[in-house]
Amino acid sequence: MDEKEIYLHTEHLAVGYQKPLIEEIEIAVARGEILTLIGPNGAGKSTILKSITKQLSFHKGIIWIDKKSLTQMSGKDVAKKMAVVMTKQIHSELMTCQDVVGTGRYPYTGKLGILGREDQEKVWEALRLVQAEELAWQEFSKVSDGQRQRIMLAKAICQEPELIVLDEPTSFLDIRHKLELLYILKQMVREKKIAVIMSLHELDLAQRISDKVVCVKDGKIDRCQRVEEVFAGNYITELYGIEKGSFSEKFGTVELPQVEGAPQVFVIGGNGSGIPLYRRLQRQGIPFAAGILHENDVEYGVASSLAVEVVSEQAFEEISEKTFQKAVELMEKCSRVVCTLHSFGTMNGRNQELLKLAEGQGKAEEK
Amino acid sequence: MKGKKQKSYVRYVLAYCFLLSCLMLLILWNINAGSVEMTMGQVFEILLGHHRQDMNYQIVWDIRIPRILAALILGGALSVAGFLLQTFFGNPIAGPFVLGISSGAKLMVALTMITLLGYGVGINSWSLILAAFAGAVISMGFVLLVSARVKNMSMLIICGVMISYICSAITEFVVTFADDSNIVNLHNWSMGSFSGMNFDKVKIMAAVIGIALLLSFLLAKPMGAYQLGEEYARTLGVNILFLRMSLIFLSSLLAATVTAFAGPISFVGIAVPHLVKGLLKTAKPLVVLPACFLGGAVFCLFCDLIARTVFAPTELSISSVTAVFGAPVVIWLMIRRHDRSA
Helix, strand or coil: CCCCCEEEEEEEEEEECCCEEEEEECCEEECCCEEEEECCCCCCHHHHHHHHCCCCCCCEEEEEECCEEHHHCCHHHHHHHEEEECCCCCCCCCCEHHHHHHHHHHHHCCCCCCCCHHHHHHHHHHHHHCCCHHHCCCEHHHCCHHHHHHHHHHHHHHCCCCEEEEECCCCCCCHHHHHHHHHHHHHHHHHHCCEEEEECCCHHHHHHHCCEEEEEECCEEEEEEEHHHHCCCCHHHHHCCCCCCEEECCCCEEECCCCCCCCCEEEECCCCCCHHHHHHHHHHCCCEEEEEEECCCCCHHHHHHHCCEEEEECCCCCCCHHHHHHHHHHHHHCCEEEECCCCCCCCCHHHHHHHHHHHHHCCEECC | CHHHHHHHHHHHHHHHHHHHHHHHHHHHHHHHCCCCCCCHHHHHHHHCCCCCCCHHHHHHHHHHHHHHHHHHHHHHHHHHHHHHHHHHHCCCCCCCCCCCHHHHHHHHHHHHHHHHHHCCCCCCHHHHHHHHHHHHHHHHHHHHHHHHHCCCHHHHHHHHHHHHHHHHHHHHHHHHHCCCCCHHHHHHHHCCCCCCCCHHHHHHHHHHHHHHHHHHHHCHHHHHHHHCCHHHHHHCCCCHHHHHHHHHHHHHHHHHHHHHHHCCCCCHHHHHHHHHHHHHCCCCHHHHHHHHHHHHHHHHHHHHHHHHHCCCCCCCCHHHHHHHHHHHHHHHHHHHHHHHHC
16 A cells, blocks of 8 residues: 555644643544544543544644644634534534534635525535435434434535544444444545544444554553554454453454353354354353364354364364364263254365264254 | 525515514504503604604603613613523523623612712713623623533523522612612612613613624624534634633623613513524524514513503513513423423
8 A cells, every 4th residue: 555645643742631641642644544543431532532623732742734733723724624523412403404514614604604605505515425415404403313423424524624533423323324424434535535533432343444543542542553453463352451252353343251161062063153052152151162163264263252162173174183083072071062064065074973973972962 | 405495584584574563563652652642643743853842742752762762772682692691601591680690780880879979979871881891790700600610501590590689689788778869760770670761871872782782793603603512613613712702791791781771671681582593493693693682672662561551650660571471481491491301
């Protein structure tokens, strides 16, 4: 990937209320890029965003926007470059959605703030972009949360910014509206070459939409990197201090903690067929073992998160005798065996032997 | 799409026409009504400058018309002051009376009058406005101190009402023990009344309030953004400090001027802006501000008409009439707000 020209960046920034909460913040975002702040609750994501949007004065350092220092820009100049969508609801007494979007024209209208023909066109264009034209004449306070966030996004676009800052824009939205909002945001970023800085709670969404991810923890910026680098290894688990359960960096999914104890059930799975059973056993509080799974099997991650022990074979290798024996030993200790597979292939043929063995011992059960 | 836009303009025009016709009607009715009977024909002739020697000519031009103009200007000013305060606090039940600003102004005016009379110095309108403004600003200061510490809207109003009671109590005390005969007038005034107006006073109030209204109107754009919430207004580039200071200054000046001339008048500041917003179906300051002025004028002319005529020749205090019509609106507002938040 080629390096784009940086639009906003910070130098030695220290933010906080009475005393600095987070120091040495160094973040940078280019136009057409989405930078997402993630981190545990109370880490100071909102505090950083408030400082960038001039809601809060910062303690130290410089914020550069388009090669100018934020502190030296007038409120109006900033408003022409940066639009903000906050978690705090706006007061919208007797305002239609179209009125709310129209407020984004503030930096451009005359002394009395009357919207001209051109302003009206911008309002409609923004409504079109967020696919909310049919909401234009509805009262803002009466539309749903998902629609409201889209209108707020339209208001931000209407401000014709080069940078949009959003503080947890997907909170309170259901999954459909979360996806919709982020999809629209992504399209806009591409189309209008807008730089975006936002905070998100949803790691899975952050992983998919962001170009860069900034991790905020313990009074410092832990990482400001490409998304691929952040979602690697056990980093997220450490960042949030996840103790109960686990987070899969590859898929952005979570699992509850495994049930500890001697395994009672041995699951012969593979190809994802075992996942529902693993989760059910976890819910019922029954410790279990799983095998024999290839390490590139889709269910390998879930199995290793939930099972007490997993017998696994290297990817793309046939099941070796050693592995097979290990599985047999483990199966002996379990009182029940369940096979979720219906057919076996050349690579996992030995699982069929395992099943036969269990049937011989009278342990095999229908799932 | 365009059709809907035009529909809201039509609504604005109709609402303004409605308010203006009410105003004209009430002006005529007020000129005509009173303890001295006159026919409509006589009134028109007098207005056109006939019958200069007639006693009725004096009654119309020296008593009724100044009083009508005062009620019109002061009523409008009070309603605009209420709208400014509601915008400032983001609170629909804020107003100069409930926040104790009118009472603060009243106290300072009473003290100034008594002191000046005690030294035998003449009182003019300007010194009264100045005293009222000082009182209004002091009360406002207290309210702001409270609002900085408690974010709860209801608490703010309760504190305002308390300040109002304290100021009224001190005023009563001062008035009761002052021994000048002029105090009788003061007592009348401290209850709120549009009586005793003349053209000199009207000119002064028109000048002060005219300027304050013009300045308020010029703030319509940032006020509109401020209504969304302080944070959003800031991100749109509004100079928050300047706007807040201006709103405090203008609302205090408007409320103080009204109090200096007519005493404290209750509920106009809360009720009228809400009725007007309901009528226009918008809260945009650009549209609402002038309508608030008209609405306040209509409301006060109507209330003054009742105050003067219902128990004539005994005159009711204007505040008791405005309370009868204004307080139910406030109660309704509070119930509706509660329903929405529930």
